[in-house]
Amino acid sequence: MKYYWAGLLAVMLGILFLGLNTNTNSSDALGLLAFALIFAAIPFTIYKTFPTSRFAVIIALASPLILGLAWGNWATYIRNRQLDSRGVMTKGVVIAAWKLRTKNGGQQKLFKATFQAASEAHETASINNFNDFQKGDSIVFQYIPTDPNTYRIIGLRE
Numbered sequence: 001m002k003y004y005w006a007g008l009l010a011v012m013l014g015i016l017f018l019g020l021n022t023n024t025n026s027s028d029a030l031g032l033l034a035f036a037l038i039f040a041a042i043p044f045t046i047y048k049t050f051p052t053s054r055f056a057v058i059i060a061l062a063s064p065l066i067l068g069l070a071w072g073n074w075a076t077y078i079r080n081r082q083l084d085s086r087g088v089m090t091k092g093v094v095i096a097a098w099k100l101r102t103k104n105g106g107q108q109k110l111f112k113a114t115f116q117a118a119s120e121a122h123e124t125a126s127i128n129n130f131n132d133f134q135k136g137d138s139i140v141f142q143y144i145p146t147d148p149n150t151y152r153i154i155g156l157r158e
Contacts, residue, residue, distance in 0.1 A: 008060060009044050013037070015065055042067070083152055087142040090115050091157055094137045097129060115141040117148040124151070131155070 043060035050056035092115030099107045109129035115122055122143070133139065133156075143151035 008047060008057070012043055012060060012063075015061075079150055080152070082144055082150060083142050086144050086146075087152075088118070088145055089154070090117070090141050090143065092116070092124075092139050092141045094133045094135055094139060095123070097133055097135050113139060113141075113153070115139075115143070115151070117143060118145045119148070122148040122151075127153070 047060035138157035
């Protein structure tokens with residue numbers, strides 16, 4: 001029981017780091033780890049203040065997940081605000097569209113597209129194909145000139 005709090009802190013950091021990484025899709029591991037340390041300090045303080053309370057342990061374990069999900073929503077909000085204020089429209093083309101089998105036996109539609117950024121041609125990652133885009137479809141993108149990795153798809157080009 002002497003090192004119970006250390007294990008609890010490690011679990012909180014792990015859960016929070018995974019939540020942040022999943023929701024922001026960021027490769028900046030050190031930045032996310034810094035946020036995880038900051039956010040983990042809140043539940044850790046609650047646990048250390050009330051060490052014998054089971055409720056404090058539940059809060060300490062649940063809050064990293066809640067904070068991680070909230071951070072993902074906040075990161076999406078900031079990204080959309082940046083696109084609204086500084087986004088540039090451009091055209092792109094779908095270079096691949098396919099269906100992927102899931103673990104549960106279902107199918108997931110994905111597509112990959114490319115668009116011309118100001119500096120170079122930029123290829124997207126695999127994206128959920130909710131609009132049923134087909135290979136060769138022309139689509140409209142909005143991206144930030146200083147960071148072509150921050151983009152969103154507006155829709156089909158007429």
